[in-house]
Amino acid sequence: MSSLCEGIRDNGMEQIVDVLVIGGGPGGSTAAAMLAKNGLKVLLLERDVFPRYHIGESLLASCQSTLKLSGAYDKVAAHGFTVKRGGVIYWGADKWVLDWNKMVDPDIWSWQVDRDTYDEILLRNAVAQGAEVVEGAAVKRIVFDGDRAIGAHWTRLKDESMINTVKCEYVIDASGRAGVLSQQHFKMRKQHDVFQNIAIWGYWTGAELLPDTPQGGINVVSSPEGWWWHIPLAGNRYSVGLVTHKNKFTQARQDYATLEKYYLDRLSNTEAMKMVTSGATFVGPVRAEQDYSYVSDRFCGPGYLLVGDAACFLDPLLSTGVHLAQYSAMLAAASIISATKGEVSESEAWAFFECVYRRAYTRMLVLVSRMYERYQGADNYFWNAQKLVHEKTRQVEPVRDFTAIIAGMTDIREAAHVDTRVLNESLISEAEEMQDASLAGSAPHDVTALDMKPLFSGWFALTGSDTEVNELYLITEPNLGLRKVSAATAN
Numbered sequence: 001m002s003s004l005c006e007g008i009r010d011n012g013m014e015q016i017v018d019v020l021v022i023g024g025g026p027g028g029s030t031a032a033a034m035l036a037k038n039g040l041k042v043l044l045l046e047r048d049v050f051p052r053y054h055i056g057e058s059l060l061a062s063c064q065s066t067l068k069l070s071g072a073y074d075k076v077a078a079h080g081f082t083v084k085r086g087g088v089i090y091w092g093a094d095k096w097v098l099d100w101n102k103m104v105d106p107d108i109w110s111w112q113v114d115r116d117t118y119d120e121i122l123l124r125n126a127v128a129q130g131a132e133v134v135e136g137a138a139v140k141r142i143v144f145d146g147d148r149a150i151g152a153h154w155t156r157l158k159d160e161s162m163i164n165t166v167k168c169e170y171v172i173d174a175s176g177r178a179g180v181l182s183q184q185h186f187k188m189r190k191q192h193d194v195f196q197n198i199a200i201w202g203y204w205t206g207a208e209l210l211p212d213t214p215q216g217g218i219n220v221v222s223s224p225e226g227w228w229w230h231i232p233l234a235g236n237r238y239s240v241g242l243v244t245h246k247n248k249f250t251q252a253r254q255d256y257a258t259l260e261k262y263y264l265d266r267l268s269n270t271e272a273m274k275m276v277t278s279g280a281t282f283v284g285p286v287r288a289e290q291d292y293s294y295v296s297d298r299f300c301g302p303g304y305l306l307v308g309d310a311a312c313f314l315d316p317l318l319s320t321g322v323h324l325a326q327y328s329a330m331l332a333a334a335s336i337i338s339a340t341k342g343e344v345s346e347s348e349a350w351a352f353f354e355c356v357y358r359r360a361y362t363r364m365l366v367l368v369s370r371m372y373e374r375y376q377g378a379d380n381y382f383w384n385a386q387k388l389v390h391e392k393t394r395q396v397e398p399v400r401d402f403t404a405i406i407a408g409m410t411d412i413r414e415a416a417h418v419d420t421r422v423l424n425e426s427l428i429s430e431a432e433e434m435q436d437a438s439l440a441g442s443a444p445h446d447v448t449a450l451d452m453k454p455l456f457s458g459w460f461a462l463t464g465s466d467t468e469v470n471e472l473y474l475i476t477e478p479n480l481g482l483r484k485v486s487a488a489t490a491n
Contacts (some may be wrong), residue, residue, distance in 0.1 A: 017041040019336060020152055020168040021131075022139050022181075024050065027308030027325035028174030029122035033070040034333035034480055036130035040340065043166055045137040045154055047178075050123050054115035055201065055289070057239050058084065058218045058231050058319040061100055061108040062408025066326040069476060072125035079121065081111035082232050086214035086403075090221045090272055091371065094378040096399075099214045103403040110407075112216055112231050112239075139180050142171065142304075149181075149303040169303070170336050174329070176309040177292065188297040194369060195293035195315050197226065198249050200263050200286060201241030207232075207280035210272060218319065223270040225252075229316060230276055240277065242266055243316055246290060260286045299357055300350045305332040312361050317371060320364045323408040328357045331415065334474055338481040344472065349482055352472040360411040363388045367405065390414060415474040 021032045024046030032044045067073040086103075089096040100108050111118075127133050136157045143151040143165075151167040173181040183189045209232060210219045219230035226244035233239060242263065256262040263286050267273045295312040299305065308325030335349035344352075367385055375381060382398035389401045389410055404410045471485045 014165045014167070015043060016167045017043045017132075018168060018340070019043075019170045019172060020045070020166050021172045021174055022152070023174035023176055023178075023308075023310065024048075024123045024126070024133065024135070025054070025119055025174060025176055025308065025325065026122055026322050027310070027329045028172065029119070029126045030066055030070045030072075030326045030329035031172050031174060031307055031333050032126040032131040032133070033072065033122070033129040034330065035336060036126065037071060038333070038337050038479060040336070042126075042131040043168075044123075044126060044131050044133045045139055045152075045166075046123070046133065046135045047138050047157070047175075049135045050120040051116035052119075054119060055199075055239075055241075055287070056316075056319075056321045057113055057115055057233065058229070059110040059113060060319060060323040060406070060408035061104070061110045062323050062412045063110050063326055064108065065412050066330050069330060069480060070122070070125060070326075071129050072122050075121050075125060076111065076113075076118065079117065080234055081113045081118070082216045082234050084110045084112050084214075084216040084218065086407075087218040087220065088210045088213045089219075090210070091227075091378075092222060092375060096378060097212045097214070098217075098399075098403045098406070100403065100407050101214070103400045104407050104409055108407065108409065109215075112218070112233055114233060139175070142181060142185055143167075147302045149301070169340070171304040172307055172329075172332055172336075173304060173310045174307040174325070177313070179296075179310050181304060182296040182306055182310055186296075189294050190297070191291065192293040192295070192314075194373065196246050197243050197293065197315065198246050198288060198290040199241055199243050199292075199316055200249075200259065200288045201229075201239060202260070202263060202282060202284050202286045203233075204238045204240055204277055204280040204282050205236055207238040207240070207277045208275075210276060219272075219276065220317070221270060221272045223266075223273075225266055227317065228267070228270060228273050230273065237283075238277075238280065240267070240273070241316070259288060260284065295361070299328075299354050302346075305335065305350070305353060307332050311357070314361065314364055315368050317368050318364060318406050320408075323411070324357075324361060324364075327360060327408065327411055327415075328353075330480070331357055331474070334480050334482055337479070338483075341481070344482050344484065348472060352482060356415055356474075359414075363405065363410075367402075416476075 018040040019035050019042045021028045021042060021044040024044055028044055032042045036042045067076055086098045086100040123133060137154050138157055139152050139154045141153045142149055143153065149171040151165060154164050155162060179189055213219060216232055221228045225248055226242060229241045231239040253262050267277065292313050293315055296306060299311045307328045311328065314320055331353050335353045338344045339346045339349045366388060370381060370384060382402045385402040385405060386394055386398035388405065395401050472482050473485065475481055475483050
């Protein structure tokens, strides 16, 4: 594939690059850094000027792998974020102690981060790896040649009268909930009927963690209203939030003069949360978000890939947001790198991206849905979670497989696993089992997309590709990319 990088120019009017990345959050910054490290010319356009506030502070252990590949690991590790090694969950009458070092790997951990600082580290790292980053930049329109994305028109917020043009081979939409492609252009985003929740949160100093919490671990506590998160941040600060159904919130909120009074009263009525904040000081402010659970009909198309929240967002439960953002960024970068080198065709790479990214998302969808709708005790829950792990890698104790999933490590391992057909079938079977009335309109839409034959038969017919998704796998050495399974490997 020819490069568009020759004769690059930026006179405020037109620029030519290999890849345009829209959005500088963890997904966009990670993709830009990985692509630039591998020699591609990258332009990243970010609407905000960093640092900027963002929720989503609890990282999964999988983020270590993507941070190392992007070059940002040392900067994040040196900053002084709270080290996280698991968590404790009180769900119904059950207590789960999920110690990553005991149940997954003695050498894994992640961090509890202030996202304004964490995201800025990743954005500056993209620059350090060779990507061009423009902050305060608003993408006005994606340019298409037929069905293929080939560039964009954008402006600087400080001078919106000047329309800039960028031409590119590929577009990565990492624009988050704004969804420049998925929401604004294609309007193909579907809200989850089963997750009609609202999150209300604030900050405390001097709180404590629940007993038996692994180092720096997150606490999750169910309550009649929904559930609470309790996250230890650096400087003896805690992020404390309630997730409740919108209908419950609307009905109860009218009895309180302010959102803060509602939040504090609900916390005081939850015994475990009252205990961990009994000696703490609330420093506010109280914030709220809703309508954040959705999925796009597709995650990619000719010339473009959707990364992170631009493609989908599930729910704060299990802290999957940054994991899926950085994981999908790695998959997108690998797909573009190998397609550019001619190691695989674009259709093959895009099919792999869609399948593996959606598989990760759907596995988390199944787990969160079961916790909300069909929880029947810890043993039953962990046993069903184990069925979502490839049968060749399952462990003796189901709780260990569950812990590996929610640490993000199962997704990382399976991206490089060449035998995906069995796993995809098990995910479909498990999710179809959940298609009762309570999940109508949510799980069926996501589950059917896991069946790659109907989803990509038209794509392969159009492009002439006959490579199945399970014939590709992710590599990170000596360079990031995709490889086809050789006969020797398959045997």
